[in-house]
Every structure is written in structure tokens, then in C-alpha cells.
Amino acid sequence: MKRRNFMQKTALGTSALTIMSPLAFANSNKETMPRYNFNLKYAPHLGMFNNHAGDDPIDQIQFMSDQGFTAFEDNNMMKRDVAMQEKIGAALAKRGMTMGVFVIDKGGNMANSLAAGKEDFINIFLDGCRKAVETAKRVNAKWMTVVPGGYERSLPIGVQNANVIEALRRGAEILEPHGLTMVLEPLSDSPDLYLQTSEQTYLICKGVNSPSCKILYDIYHMQKNEGNLIHNMDLTWEEIAYIQIGDNPGRKEPTTGEINYKNVFKWIHQKGFKGVLGMEHGNSISGKEGETALINAYKEVDNFI
Structure with a gap:
């Protein structure tokens, strides 16, 4: 040459x-992690993987889907503008992901207590239900979280129960024609919260007697308030429509605390549960390392078959 x-x-x-x-x-x-086929519909939330995916909500949803997560939840959905709600709805539909819960805006967990039986409090709740219908349409949601508020200490507990049941019946009348379900969440955050246990929530759901009023069984809160998780879930199973996750202590991902999540998830799977399990917890380790550890933790506890 x-x-x-x-x-x-x-x-x-x-x-x-x-x-x-x-x-x-x-x-x-480019970091690549092979898509994992989870046995249950675990639902991450925004901010859980932003070190890998960035701050854009749609990119985060894409990342969740790429890892194998088939559901998504967003407590703050009603606070987002309509354009973002529609973008999130389209992103979930494109990836075949199920929308989990968002919170019906009634002013906060302790505010406007339905146990008080006050019409102005009930009207705030009912207005939230009406607005939730429109939000649900945009994101193709089926479930929305309701916390009835605080105790009304001046009233006997039976009267408080009746007040809550009546208010929730009126809310169910708004949601039921649209095939939507409010899920009542007993919490451990404060002794002043009216709703504390699964058996109490079961009683309320039986009183409302509507397919639009069921239980959100948050495993983290119920481990703190009552323990004996599988037994109590079994007792109230016919009213449980949604489940949330968080290990205790710390409210981080499974494997970081005392709960035997592999065994709990195996039992839930054997019950034939087809709904969503919301990942309502923090990451135990910060940064990309923590996000990878979280994904691996779910792979570990999902390996029950």
C-alpha cells in the first residue's frame, strides 16, 4: 500500500x-439491571429512585417499569396540576402499570374529624371525594386513601363510630357509580387518631356496607399497633382491598427491620391477592447504592415460591 x-x-x-x-x-x-418478574404488584413512589432516574416523574416511572415494578402510588396526586396528572396517567398506561392509591384531600390526617359528626367537616370530605373522581379518571386510579381524622373525646365511642359510618356512606355514594374505592387506613402516628386497628376498621367497613369502602392494611402501622400480622389480616381479609409496606423499626424497605416479609408476602400470594402493595417507606441507604439495595431487598423477599 x-x-x-x-x-x-x-x-x-x-x-x-x-x-x-x-x-x-x-x-x-450505562447502568443496566435486568427486569425482574415480581410475583406481586409492588408500587414505588416518586423520589424513591431519583438518583438513578433523575427528578422528572415520567423518567422515574420508566425506571420503575424497567426494574419490573408493575404498579405505582402517589399520595400527593390530588395536589399535582392537571397536566402532570394526565402525563402520569399516560406514562402508566404506556407501560401497563397499575395506579395505586392517592390520598383524598380533606385537610390532613388529624383535621376535619368525621367522628365529630359536624356537617362542615363532612362537607369538606365529600367535596374531596368529588374532586377525587376527576383525578382518578386522569390517572386510571381505583383506590384512594381516607383517614377519618382524630377522636372526638367529648363523644362516646359508639356515637363516634356511627358518625364515621354515616359520613363514609355518603362518600361511598359519590364513588360507587364510578367503580372507585376509598380505603380506610388505621395509623400509628398519634394516639389521638380515631382509626387505630384492623378490627376497628373492619367494623366500620361492615357498617358502611359498600364496595366503595374497604381497608388499607399498612403492615408497618399494624405491626406497631397490633402485631400478629397474618392472623389479623386473615380475620379481616374480606374487607382488605389494598396493602402498604414498611419495615419496623425505621419504616424502611423489607429486610431492614423485624418483620418477616418473605413469609407475609408468601401468605398474601397464597390468598390470591391481585391488588397493589404500596411501598410507603423510605430508603435505608442514601444515593444510588441505597436504591439498588432497595430493589435487591424486594427481589429477596419476593423469592417465596
Whole structure:
């Protein structure tokens, strides 16, 4: 080969390598984790994987889907603008993901207690139900969280129960024609909260007697308030429509606390549960390392078959 032709070909080859090298570098450094086929519909929330996916909600949903998560939940959905709600709804539909709960906006967990039986409190709740119907349409949601509020200490517990049942019946009348379900969540955050245990929530749901009023069984809260998780879930199972997750102590991902989540998930799967299990907890480790550890923790506890 003549020296001139050799030099031209060498220059062209070097140029091509120079042009291609940034792309090759990017591909070689792109983090890839194979999609995992989970046995249950675990639902992450926004912010759980932002170190991997960035701050854009749609990119985060894409990342969740790429890891194998088939559901998503967002407590703050009603607070997001309509355009973002519609974008999230489209993103979930594109990826075949199930929308989990969002919270019906009634002013906060302790506010506007339905146990008090006050019409102005009930009207705030009912207005939240009406607005929730429109939000649910945009994101194709079926379930929405309701916390009835605090105790009304001046009233006997039976009267408080009746007040809550009556208010929830009126809420169910709004949701039922649309095939929507409010899920009542007993919490451990404060001794002043009216709803504390699964048996109490079961009683309320039986009193409301509507397919639009069921139990949200948050495993973290119920481990703190009553323990004996599988037994109590079994007692109230026919009213449980939604489940949330968090290990105790710490309210982080499974495997970080005392709850035997592999055994609990195995039992839930054997019950034939097809609904969503919301990942309502923090990450025990910060950064990308913590996000990867969280994904691996779910793979570990989902390996029960």
C-alpha cells in the first residue's frame, strides 16, 4: 500500500473512532439491571429512585417499569396540576402499570374529624371525594386513601363510630357509580387518631356496607399497633382491598427491620391477592447504592415460591 493511501485510511479510521467514542463510552457506562418478574404488584413512589432516574416523574416511572415494578402510588396526586396528572396517567398506561392509591384531600390526617359528626367537616370530605373522581379518571386510579381524622373525646365511642359510618356512606355514594374505592387506613402516628386497628376498621367497613369502602392494611402501622400480622389480616381479609409496606423499626424497605416479609408476602400470594402493595417507606441507604439495595431487598423477599 502506498504511504499516502495508508495515511488517508489511518486518518479516516481515527476520525471515526473519535466520533463514535462518546457514544461507545456512554453505552459502556450505562447502568443496566435486568427486569425482574415480581410475583406481586409492588408500587414505588416518586423520589424513591431519583438518583438513578433523575427528578422528572415520567423518567422515574420508566425506571420503575424497567426494574419490573408493575404498579405505582402517589399520595400527593390530588395536589399535582392537571397536566402532570394526565402525563402520569399516560406514562402508566404506556407501560401497563397499575395506579395505586392517592390520598383524598380533606385537610390532613388529624383535621376535619368525621367522628365529630359536624356537617362542615363532612362537607369538606365529600367535596374531596368529588374532586377525587376527576383525578382518578386522569390517572386510571381505583383506590384512594381516607383517614377519618382524630377522636372526638367529648363523644362516646359508639356515637363516634356511627358518625364515621354515616359520613363514609355518603362518600361511598359519590364513588360507587364510578367503580372507585376509598380505603380506610388505621395509623400509628398519634394516639389521638380515631382509626387505630384492623378490627376497628373492619367494623366500620361492615357498617358502611359498600364496595366503595374497604381497608388499607399498612403492615408497618399494624405491626406497631397490633402485631400478629397474618392472623389479623386473615380475620379481616374480606374487607382488605389494598396493602402498604414498611419495615419496623425505621419504616424502611423489607429486610431492614423485624418483620418477616418473605413469609407475609408468601401468605398474601397464597390468598390470591391481585391488588397493589404500596411501598410507603423510605430508603435505608442514601444515593444510588441505597436504591439498588432497595430493589435487591424486594427481589429477596419476593423469592417465596
